[in-house]
Amino acid sequence: MKLSTFTPYTKSFRKAFLIIPFFVVIDVFCEIVQPRLMSIIVDDGILHKDINYILKIGLAMIGLAIVAIVANLCNIYYSAHASVGFATNLRTALFRKIQSFAFADTDYFSSASLTTRLTNDTNMMQQVMMMCLRMLLRAPLMMVFAIIFAVSINKDLSIVMAIALPILALSIFILLRKGLPFFIKMQQAVDRVNSVVQENLLNVRVVKAFVRQDFEKKKFDKVNFDLMDVATKASSIVVLIMPVMQLVMGLSLVAVTWFGGQKVMTGTLALGGLMSFLSYITQILISLMLLSLTFMMISRAIASGDRIEEVLEKQPSLTDTAEGLQNRYAITAGRIAFKQVTFRYNLQSEKPNLDNISFEVKPATTLAIIGGTGSGKSTLVQLIPRLYDVSEGAVLVDAIDVRNYQLQELRSQIAIVLQQNQLFSGTILENLKWGNEQATEEDIYAAARIACADDFIRSFPSGYQTLLGQGGVNVSGGQKQRICIARALLKKPKILIMDDSTSAVDIDTDRKIREGLKNYLQNTTLLIIAQRISSVMHADQILVMEEGRIVGSGSHDVLLQTNTSYQEIYQSQHLQKEEA
Amino acid sequence: MSTSNKSIPVSLPGPGSSRRIKNEKPQQGFKALWRLMRYLSSQRLMLLLILISLLLGTAGTLAGNYLLRPAINNYVLKKDIVGLGHIALVMIGIYIATGIFNMLQYRLTIKVAQKTISNLRNDLFDRMQYLPLQFYDTHQHGDLMSRFTNDMDTVSDALNNSITQLLISSITLLGTLALMLYISPILSIIALIMIPLMLYLAKLIINKSKSFFAANQAALGNANGYVEEMISGQKVVKVFGHENAAIEQFEQLNQVLREKATKAQFYSGMMMPLMANMSTINYALTTIAGGILVITRGFDLGGLTAFLQYARQFGRPVNEISSQYNSLQAALAGAERIFAVIDTAPESETIDPLPMPAPIQGQVTLSHVNFGYVPEKQVLFDIDIDVKPGQKIAFVGETGAGKSTIINLLPRFYPLLSGDILLDKTSIFKLDRNELRKKLSIVFQDTHLFTDTVMENIRYGRLTATDDEVIAAAKLAAADSFIMQLPQGYKTELTNDGANLSQGQRQLINIARATVANTPILILDEATSSIDTRTEIAIQEGIDRLMQDKTSFVIAHRLSTIRNADVICLIEKGRIAEFGSHVELLKQKGKYYRLYMGQFD
Numbered sequence A: 001m002k003l004s005t006f007t008p009y010t011k012s013f014r015k016a017f018l019i020i021p022f023f024v025v026i027d028v029f030c031e032i033v034q035p036r037l038m039s040i041i042v043d044d045g046i047l048h049k050d051i052n053y054i055l056k057i058g059l060a061m062i063g064l065a066i067v068a069i070v071a072n073l074c075n076i077y078y079s080a081h082a083s084v085g086f087a088t089n090l091r092t093a094l095f096r097k098i099q100s101f102a103f104a105d106t107d108y109f110s111s112a113s114l115t116t117r118l119t120n121d122t123n124m125m126q127q128v129m130m131m132c133l134r135m136l137l138r139a140p141l142m143m144v145f146a147i148i149f150a151v152s153i154n155k156d157l158s159i160v161m162a163i164a165l166p167i168l169a170l171s172i173f174i175l176l177r178k179g180l181p182f183f184i185k186m187q188q189a190v191d192r193v194n195s196v197v198q199e200n201l202l203n204v205r206v207v208k209a210f211v212r213q214d215f216e217k218k219k220f221d222k223v224n225f226d227l228m229d230v231a232t233k234a235s236s237i238v239v240l241i242m243p244v245m246q247l248v249m250g251l252s253l254v255a256v257t258w259f260g261g262q263k264v265m266t267g268t269l270a271l272g273g274l275m276s277f278l279s280y281i282t283q284i285l286i287s288l289m290l291l292s293l294t295f296m297m298i299s300r301a302i303a304s305g306d307r308i309e310e311v312l313e314k315q316p317s318l319t320d321t322a323e324g325l326q327n328r329y330a331i332t333a334g335r336i337a338f339k340q341v342t343f344r345y346n347l348q349s350e351k352p353n354l355d356n357i358s359f360e361v362k363p364a365t366t367l368a369i370i371g372g373t374g375s376g377k378s379t380l381v382q383l384i385p386r387l388y389d390v391s392e393g394a395v396l397v398d399a400i401d402v403r404n405y406q407l408q409e410l411r412s413q414i415a416i417v418l419q420q421n422q423l424f425s426g427t428i429l430e431n432l433k434w435g436n437e438q439a440t441e442e443d444i445y446a447a448a449r450i451a452c453a454d455d456f457i458r459s460f461p462s463g464y465q466t467l468l469g470q471g472g473v474n475v476s477g478g479q480k481q482r483i484c485i486a487r488a489l490l491k492k493p494k495i496l497i498m499d500d501s502t503s504a505v506d507i508d509t510d511r512k513i514r515e516g517l518k519n520y521l522q523n524t525t526l527l528i529i530a531q532r533i534s535s536v537m538h539a540d541q542i543l544v545m546e547e548g549r550i551v552g553s554g555s556h557d558v559l560l561q562t563n564t565s566y567q568e569i570y571q572s573q574h575l576q577k578e579e580a
Numbered sequence B: 001m002s003t004s005n006k007s008i009p010v011s012l013p014g015p016g017s018s019r020r021i022k023n024e025k026p027q028q029g030f031k032a033l034w035r036l037m038r039y040l041s042s043q044r045l046m047l048l049l050i051l052i053s054l055l056l057g058t059a060g061t062l063a064g065n066y067l068l069r070p071a072i073n074n075y076v077l078k079k080d081i082v083g084l085g086h087i088a089l090v091m092i093g094i095y096i097a098t099g100i101f102n103m104l105q106y107r108l109t110i111k112v113a114q115k116t117i118s119n120l121r122n123d124l125f126d127r128m129q130y131l132p133l134q135f136y137d138t139h140q141h142g143d144l145m146s147r148f149t150n151d152m153d154t155v156s157d158a159l160n161n162s163i164t165q166l167l168i169s170s171i172t173l174l175g176t177l178a179l180m181l182y183i184s185p186i187l188s189i190i191a192l193i194m195i196p197l198m199l200y201l202a203k204l205i206i207n208k209s210k211s212f213f214a215a216n217q218a219a220l221g222n223a224n225g226y227v228e229e230m231i232s233g234q235k236v237v238k239v240f241g242h243e244n245a246a247i248e249q250f251e252q253l254n255q256v257l258r259e260k261a262t263k264a265q266f267y268s269g270m271m272m273p274l275m276a277n278m279s280t281i282n283y284a285l286t287t288i289a290g291g292i293l294v295i296t297r298g299f300d301l302g303g304l305t306a307f308l309q310y311a312r313q314f315g316r317p318v319n320e321i322s323s324q325y326n327s328l329q330a331a332l333a334g335a336e337r338i339f340a341v342i343d344t345a346p347e348s349e350t351i352d353p354l355p356m357p358a359p360i361q362g363q364v365t366l367s368h369v370n371f372g373y374v375p376e377k378q379v380l381f382d383i384d385i386d387v388k389p390g391q392k393i394a395f396v397g398e399t400g401a402g403k404s405t406i407i408n409l410l411p412r413f414y415p416l417l418s419g420d421i422l423l424d425k426t427s428i429f430k431l432d433r434n435e436l437r438k439k440l441s442i443v444f445q446d447t448h449l450f451t452d453t454v455m456e457n458i459r460y461g462r463l464t465a466t467d468d469e470v471i472a473a474a475k476l477a478a479a480d481s482f483i484m485q486l487p488q489g490y491k492t493e494l495t496n497d498g499a500n501l502s503q504g505q506r507q508l509i510n511i512a513r514a515t516v517a518n519t520p521i522l523i524l525d526e527a528t529s530s531i532d533t534r535t536e537i538a539i540q541e542g543i544d545r546l547m548q549d550k551t552s553f554v555i556a557h558r559l560s561t562i563r564n565a566d567v568i569c570l571i572e573k574g575r576i577a578e579f580g581s582h583v584e585l586l587k588q589k590g591k592y593y594r595l596y597m598g599q600f601d
């Protein structure tokens, strides 16, 4: 963990960092003076029965206490703001960073782990920041005062401290060093717990339907046990700091008593001096405890800091290119061309997922893609808005390589209705607005009507304000798809890609949607992936795909004459017609 | 000397705590505390060991400090170097022993605390396996995940230190109080005058910080929920260029969290210094009052000085208790969020379930079923169907008609409004729920896969299935050929709900998983919607064979797949509109006829 990674996030609190020491000094001053006053009030005031003196000192104590309270409140106010603000800035930075990630980057960390880092780990940073602001100056300051006082009483006796302190520092250092790897492992274990819970929630219907609760519990047991185990180990190591410190300090007390006692016997040290010396050592001890407590937290925060740093420093693997940022091309027509495109999800795999794909789509025409399961249809269309980058060849939009566009421009002009689509917690309206923040109600209703979604949305008791659960669990499969289509339509894109997006929609509705689209998007290039011949036959051009390659292309009639794959598909769907 | 170890929390705190309810009643806090104690009490022996080592450790520390006095009075002043040596050795022995006891106590505490936390996590997870589906439909995953991590942390914090510290401080407090009363009841009353004020202040702060910690944990859960959802929906976010909007919305949640967290930190942070300085004021007032008593009433001077010694010590445990209690309350807010889930009523148990009819014939009867997910909107109206053993029934109809809903009722995912569902003439609501579900295998409309190998994902349908049976099921589902092409074949790890497969491939594996289960009733909800028609024909034959001796429910928009069903049931707006075999329905020339002919345009 480099501190420099984190300093930018404290920038807005510079003032707090400057002002806090001031309050700490006041507080430490009060804390040091109070015991003195307590002794004076008893020794001088009460023993001499001097009421005025008692009152004077008593009021001074009360005054100081009030000053200390004010100083502390100020300190805490600023510390709370600074440490929470720090964590807030960290979270924002992390979230921003994660939004810039490509899929490969997210997969590298896993979504559960990124979530943990964004809340759990930043929490740790917040706490340690709070602790540092309150203790990191205060404790050493108390210690320094105590040491100064102690040394001023007797230099020889101070040698005891000169020996004890380095021993302590060393043992604290060693223990923290040993503990650190365990804290890192501990946070990783938290990630795994999170992953299991996340997946369990996602698949709850399957778990219930197959009655696999016990099986899931076993899975959880394992990660839960691992977390307990490593958490116990980690804490057990750093917690040794406490007894070690108590031991060293206890032994120093004995040493001071032994050597100091001898000095008193020989008369080189006053008894009162020895007593004060002992009380200063006690003072040092207490400061040290607070300090080591802080260090214990720091050791855990380093583990968290490392994990946060790792995310912040990860370079997104798919970003705007220099050309893209420079040229600022805009998509105007919506012409698409693939030039000998080869693509692999996994660079090592020998067989590419797309193999030497070339084709062209003219603006405002319709291209349909049909082909076997796993033949690469979804893969192909995801290259157009640069969800992935080609391995070889190039994808061109309006004759410009997609890598030379700014991502934002590219994606704002291309809408995709993904095959496995997703809705988010929130109202239907909010979900639709993903397509266009500024859309008016009229726009929204119009888009919903084209997608054949308006009717059923209005049939819900709360209409467009109906709250969807995470993933859109409370609408039917076909309803979900239609909301997703409406959401994409709202973008009014130059290129619209529909990846099997009416598979859960009945045939009637499917036809209605297709007809509506024609009128709604007259200047839009349309790419349709579908399994039904009836969905693709009217397209200007049809691509037939098999195992990552294009095995046929042309219009319905041409393909039906010439292409065996297409004929087979056609047959498979029309066998029954004759029988009917 | 007060080098006691009392004020040192043993382990590493997490943040504060709990739920949406704003100002929690203290009773609730006590209830959560009591429940935590019950969790602890499962480890009585360990607790006893902790208590012993804690007492010995504390005694050792006190003894070590106490011995300083005789060391000085009896030996230093009397110049007895040998005696000083002896007592020094004794002190060394005591400190070493104390160190060992303290170490023991810290380590045992951590062990017990972590064990308890892990039990609590287990119970939370256990309960989450049995909650009704409505619960999952209305909670963000990330918020529930936050309870396993962020809220657990607060509880872990409480267990690690607050409770033991509270114990030690209470003992010290009672001891000191007893000594003060013994020396001077009158002065004790004076010394205690400030206490009600302090307690009142403490209570104010505790209430404040508790409610802010509760708000803090809730805000944290919200943020966690949002983050989790946006990361797992990354593809859609990218496709819509929604990154900036997402950042904006996150910043709002983040600001709410900041506000709550700042307040929680502020209020909880002020407890300790406030109480410490109040004790000093208390001490000053006691001294002034005591001084006046000595001078005007001839009060015993020695008594006063001794009393003031204790009065000075008295403040310490009071501070301790109030601040530990404070952080405990904060932690309890986290506990309450956890208990809120644990307390959610699970899917209702069948009381005295009837025995499962054996062997299962597979007759399924829906008798006048009325149903709605929410009271405001009924989805199914008077569904009345009788499916004979071994029959294949198909549901067709517009999207949103209620087809999946009918199927969701068979495994008793939701309670009916009225009517009944019978399996072999026995109401399924009188059967054991799990026994019932074990008789069904379902392919859901949404595919779901686990992070595991392909082999294990299919085996999920029947855990005892051999590898050969799994492969046979995959072959039947026409999944074998593509699986063999995956980098490690059946050993290929699927990640992220099968993100590294095509949608159709995911469906094939889901089908294989259901077929390997080999149950008397098979349910396919749009199981082949993303599968190309040639592959579909290939698996159709296998599935038909499989269905021969099973009762099966099939939903499909591609009517070719259901032509050979014994009965086809056309659902319209939650009602049965047409009912009969393919041939019969075609003859009727109704809606089904139109649909069927429509697909060949």
Ligand SMILES: Nc1ncnc2c1ncn2[C@@H]1O[C@H](COP(=O)(O)OP(=O)(O)OP(=O)(O)O)[C@@H](O)[C@H]1O
Residues within 6 Å of the ligand: A473, A474, A475, A476, A477, A478, A479, A504, A505, B137, B373, B374, B379, B398, B399, B400, B401, B402, B403, B404, B405, B406, B445
């Ligand atoms: N979990 C749920 N909570 C609330 N309402 C729901 C839930 N699931 C479905 N609905 C509603 O119930 C109605 C019927 O939905 P169902 O899923 O049964 O339709 P379906 O016939 O399967 O449609 P599709 O062909 O689109 O899958 C719809 O209006 C839907 O919005």
Ligand SMILES: Nc1ncnc2c1ncn2[C@@H]1O[C@H](COP(=O)(O)OP(=O)(O)OP(=O)(O)O)[C@@H](O)[C@H]1O
Residues within 6 Å of the ligand: A345, A346, A353, A371, A372, A373, A374, A375, A376, A377, A378, A379, A380, A419, B499, B500, B501, B502, B503, B504, B505, B530, B531, B532
């Ligand atoms: N994220 C991924 N990582 C690795 N391999 C992948 C990934 N996504 C898809 N694949 C593989 O790439 C191939 C093509 O997948 P793709 O999703 O493009 O198929 P598809 O033609 O859309 O199929 P379907 O009709 O089933 O949707 C498949 O063999 C699949 O297993």
Ligand SMILES: [Mg+2]
Residues within 6 Å of the ligand: A377, A378, A379, A419, A499, A500, B502, B503, B504
């Ligand atoms: Mg696909």
Ligand SMILES: [Mg+2]
Residues within 6 Å of the ligand: A476, A477, A478, B403, B404, B405, B445, B525
């Ligand atoms: Mg459905």
